[in-house]
Amino acid sequence: MNPAFEQxxxxxxxxxxxxxxxxxxxxxxxxxxxxxPFEAEVRVGFHGTVKGELSVRLYGTVxxxxxxxxxxxNELMDANLLRDALGEIGNVVCGNALPLxxxxxxxxxxxxxxxxxxxxxxxxxxxxxxxxxxGLDGGRAEVGIHIEGGA
Amino acid sequence: MSLNIxxxxxxxxxxxxxxxxxxxxxxxxxEVHEATNGQEGLDQLSKHWIDLALVDINMPVxxxxxxxxxxxxxxxxxxxxxxxxxxxSSPERVEMLKKKSSGFVHKPFTPxxxxxxxxxxxxxxxxxxx
Numbered sequence: 001m002n003p004a005f006e007q008x009x010x011x012x013x014x015x016x017x018x019x020x021x022x023x024x025x026x027x028x029x030x031x032x033x034x035x036x037p038f039e040a041e042v043r044v045g046f047h048g049t050v051k052g053e054l055s056v057r058l059y060g061t062v063x064x065x066x067x068x069x070x071x072x073x074n075e076l077m078d079a080n081l082l083r084d085a086l087g088e089i090g091n092v093v094c095g096n097a098l099p100l101x102x103x104x105x106x107x108x109x110x111x112x113x114x115x116x117x118x119x120x121x122x123x124x125x126x127x128x129x130x131x132x133x134x135g136l137d138g139g140r141a142e143v144g145i146h147i148e149g150g151a
Numbered sequence: 152m153s154l155n156i157x158x159x160x161x162x163x164x165x166x167x168x169x170x171x172x173x174x175x176x177x178x179x180x181x182e183v184h185e186a187t188n189g190q191e192g193l194d195q196l197s198k199h200w201i202d203l204a205l206v207d208i209n210m211p212v213x214x215x216x217x218x219x220x221x222x223x224x225x226x227x228x229x230x231x232x233x234x235x236x237x238x239x240s241s242p243e244r245v246e247m248l249k250k251k252s253s254g255f256v257h258k259p260f261t262p263x264x265x266x267x268x269x270x271x272x273x274x275x276x277x278x279x280x281x
Contacts, residue, residue: 084163088162
């Protein structure tokens with residue numbers, strides 16, 4: 001666990017959920033949020049100055065409201081739109097975390113995000129060495145990263 | 152004058168977010184066309200008069216950067232304003248994308264940033280509509 005990377009992940013998560021999803025993410029996590037069941041995960045691979053994979057896992061019932069917050073409207077969310085929203089959340093968290101982790105001059109490309117809801121086939125990927133979490137209304141988000149060569 | 156706008160992003164959600172942003176911006180928006188990748192974006196440009204394109208970078212089939220290169224090589228679209236909307240953060244990449252386009256908006260963005268960027272590029276604002 002790298003404390004600096006952990007802080008970078010937390011900052012990227014707070015920015016993404018706050019500014020893109022119009023949510024009110026919190027640093028403090030309640031017992032209910034900790035015990036909330038798995039809801040969805042997105043993984044985003046990246047390669048360049050640093051290579052690895054970032055994961056955003058959601059617990060509780062948060063994805064629908066995050067997606068509604070993104071679109072700013074009461075649109076009926078089907079599973080594909082939820083996966084699409086989840087993919088964009090992963091993309092933006094990763095895009096905002098990497099400059100903090102790799103340095104502003106880092107060069108990298110993001111792979112297409114791989115989103116999966118709880119009812120989908122679970123995603124496979126490398127173990128995440130550094131993780132952090134933020135509280136969300138109705139649950140929490142856990143953000144983790146694997147960097148080849150060690151984080 | 153109303154602006155015909157092309158929104159190019161592989162994420163249906165992000166296209167909806169951008170269209171919603173345009174709707175609430177107060178800008179005089181005319182037709183809004185959508186494309187899921189750069190190739191579809193070029194197809195739309197060949198079919199419709201477009202005043203402004205909002206273009207993501209990381210997309211399958213054809214990425215946004217290649218799409219802009221094709222636009223700049225085509226006499227019919229070389230002057231069409233393009234705003235890049237991307238998570239790209241590396242200063243070198245952002246500078247390069249700014250040179251190729253008319254403006255750059257970093258994700259996550261606020262509706263105000265998108266609106267101000269469009270106003271600056273097109274000279275159209277929400278008060279006068281011109």
